[in-house]
Amino acid sequence: xxxxVIGTLFFVIAGGLGLVASLKCGEMAGLARFIAxxxxxxxxxxxxxxxxxxxxxxxxxxxxxxxxx
Numbered sequence: 202x203x204x205x206v207i208g209t210l211f212f213v214i215a216g217g218l219g220l221v222a223s224l225k226c227g228e229m230a231g232l233a234r235f236i237a238x239x240x241x242x243x244x245x246x247x248x249x250x251x252x253x254x255x256x257x258x259x260x261x262x263x264x265x266x267x268x269x270x
Contacts, residue, residue: 208248216241 219237226233 205249205252208252209245212241212245212248215244 216238219241220234223230223233223237
């Protein structure tokens with residue numbers, strides 16, 4: 202569970218840095234904020250989905266038995 206919290210904090214910090222960087226965009230600051238938050242949210246969503254899929258895989262690995270052994 203700590204991994205999920207640490208990973209989530211990483212993406213919150215990355216989104217926050219994007220918000221701070223968007224302050225220097227002048228009249229396009231609103232668009233830059235939207236892009237920064239959307240990018241952080243999409244990256245976090247992809248990461249958490251991949252992480253959760255590894256916790257309970259749908260396909261269980263099978264050991265291949267060779268007849269030549």
